[in-house]
Amino acid sequence: xxxxxxxxxxxxxxxxxxxxxxxxxxxxxxxxxxxxxxxxxxxxxxxxxxxxxxxxxxxxxxxxxxxxxxxxxxxxxxxxxxxxxxxxxxxxxxxxxxxxxxxxxxxxxxxxxxxxxxxxxxxxxxxxxxxxxxxxxxxxxxxxxxxxxxxxxxxxxxxxxxxxxxxxxxxxxxxxxxxxxxxxxxxxxxxxxxxxxxxxxxxxxxxxxxxxxxxxxxxxxxxxxxxxxxxxxxxxxxxxxxxxxxxxxxxxxxxxxxxxxxxxxxxxxxxxxxxxxxxxxxxxxxxxxxxx
Numbered sequence: 001x002x003x004x005x006x007x008x009x010x011x012x013x014x015x016x017x018x019x020x021x022x023x024x025x026x027x028x029x030x031x032x033x034x035x036x037x038x039x040x041x042x043x044x045x046x047x048x049x050x051x052x053x054x055x056x057x058x059x060x061x062x063x064x065x066x067x068x069x070x071x072x073x074x075x076x077x078x079x080x081x082x083x084x085x086x087x088x089x090x091x092x093x094x095x096x097x098x099x100x101x102x103x104x105x106x107x108x109x110x111x112x113x114x115x116x117x118x119x120x121x122x123x124x125x126x127x128x129x130x131x132x133x134x135x136x137x138x139x140x141x142x143x144x145x146x147x148x149x150x151x152x153x154x155x156x157x158x159x160x161x162x163x164x165x166x167x168x169x170x171x172x173x174x175x176x177x178x179x180x181x182x183x184x185x186x187x188x189x190x191x192x193x194x195x196x197x198x199x200x201x202x203x204x205x206x207x208x209x210x211x212x213x214x215x216x217x218x219x220x221x222x223x224x225x226x227x228x229x230x231x232x233x234x235x236x237x238x239x240x241x242x243x244x245x246x247x248x249x250x251x252x253x254x255x256x257x258x259x260x261x262x263x264x265x266x267x268x269x270x271x272x273x274x275x276x277x278x279x280x281x282x283x284x285x286x287x288x289x290x291x292x
Contacts, residue, residue, distance in 0.1 A: 023265045024052035024061070030259030037252040042071040046259070052267045059086040059094070061272040067282070079103040082277065084113065086269045092119045096128070096271045109133045117270050122146050124270040135159055141274030145266070148172045154274050162187050164276075168284070175201040181284050190219035193285050205232035209240065217287055220249035224287065228257075237262045248287070 030046040050063040065080040084098030093116065100111040115128030122145055130137040141154040149171050156164040168181035177199040184192040193215035201207045206229070213224040228242030239260050246253035267273055281288055 021055070022051060022053040024050070024267045025264045026050035026063075026262065028259060028261040030257060030261075032255055032257035032259075034246070034253050034255045037254075039251075040072045042069065044069060052265075052269065052272070054268055057088040059088070059268040060084070061086075061098075061267055061269045063272075063277075065282075076105055077103075078105075082272075084269050084272050084275075086117075086271070093117075094119070094269070096126075096269055098272075098275075100132075100277070113271075113275060115139075115271055115275070117274075119270075124274075126271050126274050128271050128275045130276065137276060139275050141270075143270050143274055152274060154276070156276050175203075177201075183285060191215075191217050193217060193222065193287065195285060206230070207232075207238075209242070211244075213285065213287065217248075221247070222249070222287055223247045226255075233260075236264045246287075 026048065027050070028046065028048040032044045034042040034044065036042075045068040046065070048063070048065045050061075052061040053059070061084045063080075063082050067078040069076045080100070080102050082098060082100035084096055086094045086096040088094050095116045096114070098113040100113070102109040102111070109132055111130055111132035113128050113130045115126060117124055117126035124143045124145070126141050128139045128141075130139065136159055138157045139154055141152060144151040149169070151169040153167040154165070156166070158164070163186040164183065165186070166181070166183045168179065170179045171177070179197040181195045182193065193213060195211065195213045197209070197211045199207050199209045209228045209230060211224070211226040213222070215222055224244055224246045226242050226244035228240055230238045230240035233239050237260065240258075242257040244255045244257070246255065
């Protein structure tokens with residue numbers, strides 16, 4: 001990972017008169033509490049920073065996520081850092097390489113990636129090979145990016161036998177924003193989840209949000225209903241408050257979340273989105289964040 005950071009810094013420095021164009025910025029700070037009916041309360045904190053951009057034919061994408069857990073005297077932290085560098089061999093063909101480090105529950109996982117992506121109008125097709133913790137993972141993906149409609153699908157093969165499929169769409173029209181995501185683990189994984197998210201923008205910097213998740217995780221039934229509201233405190237920056245009710249195989253959970261988020265632009269490297277990422281997984285399907 002250190003070598004990747006040094007390489008990225010060196011390439012930007014060697015660009016000389018070229019100016020780095022930052023095309024994507026994302027930041028988030030959050031605090032939430034999950035209260036199990038008749039059981040403990042879990043406190044979660046989250047901080048996320050991400051950036052992406054271009055220097056001539058080079059593109060880059062970096063992200064850092066730190067999550068804290070506190071429950072019944074047990075505290076822990078998950079730190080996830082990733083960096084990916086791309087080079088445009090032609091305007092339509094890009095090779096990529098990246099590294100990711102995850103520190104979780106006194107364990108460290110290093111993941112290294114190499115791949116390529118091909119761009120055809122609004123479509124991107126990619127293939128990424130990952131090596132992590134003595135495991136191998138091959139990810140094939142396709143994305144579609146239009147003015148008000150985005151879609152993706154990823155096929156993930158772990159060690160040549162375990163298969164995972166992730167897919168999603170996002171649609172924006174006027175004051176409405178709708179997103180649908182799904183994940184399934186094949187080969188007896190007993191996990192299939194769908195997440196439906198919506199937002200309505202009232203104007204005057206206010207919005208209402210809602211989310212419905214449902215499915216099975218590791219053989220246990222799961223559902224989650226969330227409602228919330230947000231206020232835009234400055235351009236591209238939102239303060240959101242959410243309340244949710246969870247049902248995990250009969251165990252009831254109530255949660256409250258407060259977060260501030262900032263997002264601008266689009267990520268330059270599609271492989272940073274299509275490749276398997278724990279940060280993106282937790283953001284899309286929160287159940288994985290509390291079932292570690």
